[in-house]
Amino acid sequence: MSVDLSSRYLGLSLCSPIIASASPLTRYVGAIRQFADAGAGAVVLPSLFEEQIEEDARLLEQLISIGSDSSPEVTSYFPSAARYNTGPGGYLDLIARARAAVKIPIIASLNGTTKTGWIEYARQIEQAGASALELNIYQIMSDPGVTGAIADAAYIGLVKAVRAAVKIPIAVKLHPYFSAFGSLARELDQAGADGLVLFNRLYQPDIDLVRLGWKNDALLSGKGEIRLGLLWLSLLSGRLPHASLGAGTGVETADEIIKYILAGADVVMTTSALLRGGAAHLNMMLRELERWLAARGFKSVDEIKGLLRREDQGHEARIRGDYITTLLDYRVPGHSAPKTAI
Numbered sequence: 362m363s364v365d366l367s368s369r370y371l372g373l374s375l376c377s378p379i380i381a382s383a384s385p386l387t388r389y390v391g392a393i394r395q396f397a398d399a400g401a402g403a404v405v406l407p408s409l410f411e412e413q414i415e416e417d418a419r420l421l422e423q424l425i426s427i428g429s430d431s432s433p434e435v436t437s438y439f440p441s442a443a444r445y446n447t448g449p450g451g452y453l454d455l456i457a458r459a460r461a462a463v464k465i466p467i468i469a470s471l472n473g474t475t476k477t478g479w480i481e482y483a484r485q486i487e488q489a490g491a492s493a494l495e496l497n498i499y500q501i502m503s504d505p506g507v508t509g510a511i512a513d514a515a516y517i518g519l520v521k522a523v524r525a526a527v528k529i530p531i532a533v534k535l536h537p538y539f540s541a542f543g544s545l546a547r548e549l550d551q552a553g554a555d556g557l558v559l560f561n562r563l564y565q566p567d568i569d570l571v572r573l574g575w576k577n578d579a580l581l582s583g584k585g586e587i588r589l590g591l592l593w594l595s596l597l598s599g600r601l602p603h604a605s606l607g608a609g610t611g612v613e614t615a616d617e618i619i620k621y622i623l624a625g626a627d628v629v630m631t632t633s634a635l636l637r638g639g640a641a642h643l644n645m646m647l648r649e650l651e652r653w654l655a656a657r658g659f660k661s662v663d664e665i666k667g668l669l670r671r672e673d674q675g676h677e678a679r680i681r682g683d684y685i686t687t688l689l690d691y692r693v694p695g696h697s698a699p700k701t702a703i
């Protein structure tokens with residue numbers, strides 16, 4: 362029996378629900394082609410960071426001024442930094458090359474710092490031909506004076522500004538640390554986000570006890586990390602009028618992909634698993650998803666989408682009940698169950 366693996370995300374038709382999310386791999390057109398051949402529904406490019414562009418321009422200015430210091434007349438040999446291709450040129454070129462190389466959608470990713478930067482680079486990304494734009498918003502609200510309402514407003518304002526600047530679909534990649542996630546999700550939907558990605562993995566440094574300093578390393582994820590995303594996808598699925606939902610973290614095997622879709626994800630994104638196993642692993646997960654669906658008589662991914670969502674009346678009481686039962690049912694090895702409530 363043939364199974365329809367197609368899915369819709371950000372208003373785009375995808376041949377499969379698995380997306381290769383932003384990573385050092387998606388910087389290479391060769392790897393993008395392999396993901397497309399393996400059955401990825403789309404690819405997200407690594408983020409264009411506003412600081413990166415500024416730093417390139419600064420370094421070039423420095424280089425020019427070193428040259429001119431050594432001999433005054435040399436100044437005339439150097440055009441100003443503005444005339445060099447120090448802007449996001451390389452990134453825009455990657456978008457164009459990736460679009461030309463594959464038929465699947467190419468989603469660009471932007472991580473800005475200033476409102477002007479977000480808007481200007483979003484426009485350039487659209488002009489370069491990106492199928493959609495993912496906003497990788499990374500703002501650490503550590504100032505105790507910044508309230509949850511201020512933090513939410515910053516995200517919503519940004520989405521409105523980018524929405525007004527471009528016509529291509531936009532997705533917002535979110536971390537889970539908001540005081541009322543459901544309300545934020547709805548407001549982002551109203552602000553014009555075409556999709557939300559749950560969840561981004563934030564920078565979580567370790568401490569090196571030998572060096573007595575911070576340790577910055579990119580830890581790959583494991584399947585234990587899907588649970589928060591599962592819960593929130595199941596709570597938001599079917600409740601946003603416009604935005605589609607992407608699952609973002611912790612895929613190791615097809616099992617995590619199936620669970621995310623059952624909870625309500627339209628697409629499932631994966632980075633760590635692809636850094637470990639490459640395009641062959643993506644293809645294996647897709648084939649396992651297909652087998653799983655066929656073995657249970659499902660004809661399409663759509664048939665299981667949101668099957669286990671929790672939008673029904675009373676779900677909050679039920680989740681609270683599940684929470685209490687989970688804690689009370691925990692058995693400490695070597696101790697029998699208590700007979701009465703504590």
Ligand SMILES: Cc1cc2nc3c(=O)[nH]c(=O)nc-3n(C[C@H](O)[C@H](O)[C@H](O)COP(=O)(O)O)c2cc1C
Pocket residue numbers: 382383384385406407408409470497534560561562579580581582583609610611612630631632633634
């Ligand atoms: C080495 C590395 C580089 C990444 N670069 C980006 C990036 O440029 N932009 C972005 O939005 N996310 C980036 N991510 C985050 C991934 O896109 C993804 O959201 C995260 O790793 C969670 O997915 P996973 O559990 O499948 O790894 C990066 C992750 C890793 C491990």
